[in-house]
Amino acid sequence: DAKTTQPNSMESNEEEPVHLPCNHSTISGTDYIHWYRQLPSQGPEYVIHGLTSNVNNRMASLAIAEDRKSSTLILHRATLRDAAVYYCILREDSNDYKLSFGAGTTVTVRA
Amino acid sequence: DTEVTQTPKHLVMGMTNKKSLKCEQHMGHRAMYWYKQKAKKPPELMFVYSYEKLSINESVPSRFSPECPNSSLLNLHLHALQPEDSALYLCASSQVPGTRIGEQFFGPGTRLTVL
Numbered sequence: 001d002a003k004t005t006q007p008n009s010m011e012s013n014e015e016e017p018v019h020l021p022c023n024h025s026t027i028s029g030t031d032y033i034h035w036y037r038q039l040p041s042q043g044p045e046y047v048i049h050g051l052t053s054n055v056n057n058r059m060a061s062l063a064i065a066e067d068r069k070s071s072t073l074i075l076h077r078a079t080l081r082d083a084a085v086y087y088c089i090l091r092e093d094s095n096d097y098k099l100s101f102g103a104g105t106t107v108t109v110r111a
Numbered sequence: 112d113t114e115v116t117q118t119p120k121h122l123v124m125g126m127t128n129k130k131s132l133k134c135e136q137h138m139g140h141r142a143m144y145w146y147k148q149k150a151k152k153p154p155e156l157m158f159v160y161s162y163e164k165l166s167i168n169e170s171v172p173s174r175f176s177p178e179c180p181n182s183s184l185l186n187l188h189l190h191a192l193q194p195e196d197s198a199l200y201l202c203a204s205s206q207v208p209g210t211r212i213g214e215q216f217f218g219p220g221t222r223l224t225v226l
Contacts, residue, residue, distance in 0.1 A: 036215075043115075043201050043217030044154060087153065097142060097167060097208050099215060101153035 004088045009106045018075040020105055022088030025069045032091045033064060035073050036099070037084040044087065044101075047073065075107075083109045113138060115218035117202050123224045126192060132221045134185040134202030142166075142208070143185040144215065145177060146201040154201055160185060161207055192225045199223070 005023040012018040024033065035047040048055055048062045050071070055062040061074040075082055087104040115136045124130050134143065142161050146154040159167035160179040174196075176188040185202055199220040206214075 041219070043203070043219050044215075045217065046214040049214075085153075097144075097159045097161070097205075098156060099154075100156070104153060 004090060004102050006086075006088055006102060006105045008103070009108065011108045011110060012075075012078045013110050014079060015077050018078045018082070018107060018109075020073040020075075020086050020088075020107070021070065022072070023070045024088070024090055027068050027090060028092070030092060033062065033068075033071050034089045034091055034099070035060070035062065035086060036089065036101075037082075037086045038104075039081075039084045047086070049091075078107075078109045080109050080111060083107055113216060115202055115204055115216050117200075117218035117221050119221060120219070121222045121224075123226065124189065124192065125226050126194070128192075129188070129190045131189065132187040132200055132202075132223075134187075134204075134218055135183055136204040136216070137183055138204060138216065139182075140204035140206055140216070141182055142205045143179060144203040144205075145175075145185070145187050146203065146217075148199040148201055148220070150198075158187075189223075192223075194225050197223055197225045 032049050032051050034049040036044040037047050038044040048060050050062045050064050063072045085104040085106050087101050118133045144159050145157040147157050148154040156169050157171045158177045163179045174191050178186040199222050201220045202218045203215040
């Protein structure tokens, strides 16, 4: 499986943006970049995914580097509810069942 | 309804006990998953069912026995577990890959303690 590298932890203030980096230098042309997050005492939840172009949804934005070797998840205005572990995951293509979670980034939001 | 439910929320069992974990979804998903998550670690895939048939077994010991009796239900039967099997067991469901991107929906998990 292609691997991702994320910082162990990041801190942010409430109402400020959070930029979560993910390196995936061995990404292949058919790998989708997925982000999930896991709030305390809950199961993971889907955040966003992309292939080549930047993506936006109601939860976040995903910025993908032109060479696709890195990406950044952007939370535009962090709230206390955004405190979670954020996982950057590569999926081989849309036919792949597997989600291979890495260690993720623990995001702390200060009030 | 975009919810995956899991019962029980907590389970304590001895090493000689037999117990079962239950998972249910009503989103019409035909792929269902079991994950195991140890404390402070990421989830690890155990089993995948696709159209009620076992599709992936990630070399899980036979003391864990999955079952998918219908398209909405997924069980995990537990027998002769070890203390190191104590973990959070997560169920998930999704559309079958190939039909769309296959976003997985997770339940809240069952916290299992083996004494």
